[in-house]
Amino acid sequence: VRETTFIAGDWGTTSLRLALCRGTKILDRITGPGVATQLAAPQANFRSLTKIWAAEYGPLPALLCGMVGARIGWVETPYLACPAEPQSLRRAAIHFTHEGATVSIVPGLSCNNPLGAPDVMRGEETQIFGAVALSPALASGRHLLVLPGTHTKWAIVENGTVQSFLSAMTGEIFALLRDHSTLSKAGGNPQTRAADGFRKGLARLKSMPAGAVVHLLFEVRSRQLLEAVPEREAIEYLSGLLIGADVAAALQWFGAAATVVVIGEPALAARYNDALTAFGAESCNIDAADASLAGLRVIFGDVLGGEN
Amino acid sequence: VRETTFIAGDWGTTSLRLALCRGTKILDRITGPGVATQLAAPQANFRSLTKIWAAEYGPLPALLCGMVGARIGWVETPYLACPAEPQSLRRAAIHFTHEGATVSIVPGLSCNNPLGAPDVMRGEETQIFGAVALSPALASGRHLLVLPGTHTKWAIVENGTVQSFLSAMTGEIFALLRDHSTLSKAGGNPQTRAADGFRKGLARLKSMPAGAVVHLLFEVRSRQLLEAVPEREAIEYLSGLLIGADVAAALQWFGAAATVVVIGEPALAARYNDALTAFGAESCNIDAADASLAGLRVIFGDVLGGEN
Numbered sequence: 001v002r003e004t005t006f007i008a009g010d011w012g013t014t015s016l017r018l019a020l021c022r023g024t025k026i027l028d029r030i031t032g033p034g035v036a037t038q039l040a041a042p043q044a045n046f047r048s049l050t051k052i053w054a055a056e057y058g059p060l061p062a063l064l065c066g067m068v069g070a071r072i073g074w075v076e077t078p079y080l081a082c083p084a085e086p087q088s089l090r091r092a093a094i095h096f097t098h099e100g101a102t103v104s105i106v107p108g109l110s111c112n113n114p115l116g117a118p119d120v121m122r123g124e125e126t127q128i129f130g131a132v133a134l135s136p137a138l139a140s141g142r143h144l145l146v147l148p149g150t151h152t153k154w155a156i157v158e159n160g161t162v163q164s165f166l167s168a169m170t171g172e173i174f175a176l177l178r179d180h181s182t183l184s185k186a187g188g189n190p191q192t193r194a195a196d197g198f199r200k201g202l203a204r205l206k207s208m209p210a211g212a213v214v215h216l217l218f219e220v221r222s223r224q225l226l227e228a229v230p231e232r233e234a235i236e237y238l239s240g241l242l243i244g245a246d247v248a249a250a251l252q253w254f255g256a257a258a259t260v261v262v263i264g265e266p267a268l269a270a271r272y273n274d275a276l277t278a279f280g281a282e283s284c285n286i287d288a289a290d291a292s293l294a295g296l297r298v299i300f301g302d303v304l305g306g307e308n
Numbered sequence: 309v310r311e312t313t314f315i316a317g318d319w320g321t322t323s324l325r326l327a328l329c330r331g332t333k334i335l336d337r338i339t340g341p342g343v344a345t346q347l348a349a350p351q352a353n354f355r356s357l358t359k360i361w362a363a364e365y366g367p368l369p370a371l372l373c374g375m376v377g378a379r380i381g382w383v384e385t386p387y388l389a390c391p392a393e394p395q396s397l398r399r400a401a402i403h404f405t406h407e408g409a410t411v412s413i414v415p416g417l418s419c420n421n422p423l424g425a426p427d428v429m430r431g432e433e434t435q436i437f438g439a440v441a442l443s444p445a446l447a448s449g450r451h452l453l454v455l456p457g458t459h460t461k462w463a464i465v466e467n468g469t470v471q472s473f474l475s476a477m478t479g480e481i482f483a484l485l486r487d488h489s490t491l492s493k494a495g496g497n498p499q500t501r502a503a504d505g506f507r508k509g510l511a512r513l514k515s516m517p518a519g520a521v522v523h524l525l526f527e528v529r530s531r532q533l534l535e536a537v538p539e540r541e542a543i544e545y546l547s548g549l550l551i552g553a554d555v556a557a558a559l560q561w562f563g564a565a566a567t568v569v570v571i572g573e574p575a576l577a578a579r580y581n582d583a584l585t586a587f588g589a590e591s592c593n594i595d596a597a598d599a600s601l602a603g604l605r606v607i608f609g610d611v612l613g614g615e616n
Binding site: 218 | 418425427459526530531
């Protein structure tokens with residue numbers, strides 16, 4: 001059996017990660033700008049990033065997920081409503097020809113979230129199905145997964161199907177407050193180590209009743225002014241408050257879960273592990289990049305003539 | 309009795325409001341940049357803004373409050389710890405000579421807030437004592453006041469003394485999310501009227517358990533994507549969620565109050581009136597600019613040879 005050579009990519013808001021794959025092997029990797037940060041049109045970016053591969057292998061099919069399918073992406077791919085499984089994503093994918101090869105874009109998912117609001121994701125659905133493929137225990141029963149990021153997603157997977165999910169702006173709010181607010185301009189010493197600011201912020205959030213986070217944020221500033229907390233420790237404290245508030249409320253909405261599956265890049269996943277532990281939940285981790293590739297293989301397995 | 313002519317000013321982070329006063333009369337007003345937005349040094353800004361008054365009246369004493377006394381202001385004025393009354397602010401004020409006249413800066417206040425954290429204010433203390441002067445009923449008994457703004461302050465005044473206060477970053481978070489986040493870039497029609505987005509956001513926040521706000525913010529975006537909510541309505545909805553979360557939690561910390569006193573500019577005060585009503589609290593309003601002037605008169609009454 002001749003294995004297909006293809007490009008697999010997670011093209012998000014702020015970055016593009018492409019892998020050149022043959023079967024389950026990764027031959028090469030390349031990164032580029034996200035759909036919101038790129039200066040050129042998506043097709044021009046894609047062409048210039050992949051031309052070295054095209055020169056060697058000729059036209060290559062590309063499987064993409066993420067914001068590349070959003071209105072601000074390459075070709076808009078409508079959201080698919082939950083419950084969703086890999087086969088339904090496969091059927092709803094959009095395919096078009098670019099430089100003599102087929103580009104396939106996975107749709108995002110929509111749902112009515114546990115708080116009764118419409119909700120959306122793009123890219124995380126692929127990571128979720130990849131995680132299920134990488135951890136067969138997730139294929140049956142009910143599981144709570146969290147995908148930390150700019151917009152953290154909490155998802156319920158039941159018997160391998162995404163039932164619903166909930167978004168939190170945790171990462172975006174953290175970045176806005178860190179980079180653009182008065183919280184980090186209080187004159188704290190920027191050189192000092194962060195020490196255990198994250199743990200302190202987490203413990204502080206946990207010690208307070210639900211809903212306190214809106215009145216705890218300002219102390220990230222006042223502790224620099226009055227208690228000489230160094231700036232970097234204050235920013236870590238902010239991270240602890242925000243991730244703590246996200247985790248505390250999510251565990252309230254979704255109820256107790258045996259083990260929460262964290263799909264993320266390792267440093268951020270570790271913060272969610274700590275917060276989940278603080279609120280009494282066990283967790284295990286799956287790398288987000290591994291999950292993306294595994295998910296694209298699951299969704300497009302038949303196209304690739306692979307194991308799925 | 310010859311009444312003193314003087315300059316009274318609230319010099320905040322983003323704007324400077326100066327009034328030329330004689331006794332209780334306001335002869336003229338002028339506005340300028342705040343301490344964080346000015347390009348020139350504070351003394352140069354102050355000189356150029358007031359030179360028309362100096363030309364007519366000669367050197368004039370100036371009474372200032374706000375961020376002008378912060379590390380990033382004109383002359384740093386250390387925080388005074390609560391409980392505080394006008395006389396203690398008067399004693400802790402800093403005075404210096406500028407262009408042949410005395411400039412006096414009111415110190416800010418610090419406290420251990422109701423959530424057990426250090427907290428600070430600069431400028432609001434002057435408005436609070438001005439409000440007490442303008443509403444004699446506030447001079448005795450215990451009162452809850454709220455001063456909405458970039459950093460909203462909730463304060464307890466007991467028998468005319470500021471006992472403690474609590475800061476919320478409500479205004480700053482709203483501005484960051486409105487201007488710099490993905491919430492307002494979802495492609496909603498920017499021309500449509502805001503309709504009753506604020507009321508809807510407030511009702512939505514109120515319908516949920518405490519702590520839900522971190523998971524409600526993303527729906528400001530998803531409702532634009534999936535329910536065609538216009539951008540301006542979505543931003544009003546965001547305002548309702550944030551002010552609702554601020555008010556709901558504050559009423560929880562401070563307990564029921566007979567009538568909450570809102571000191572603010574009228575449009576923002578009205579939002580807090582609506583939110584307070586939604587959570588079962590009555591409120592009345594005092595204009596922030598009036599309160600600032602009245603507060604400076606109360607604090608420096610003896611200097612001015614006035615009625616205090």
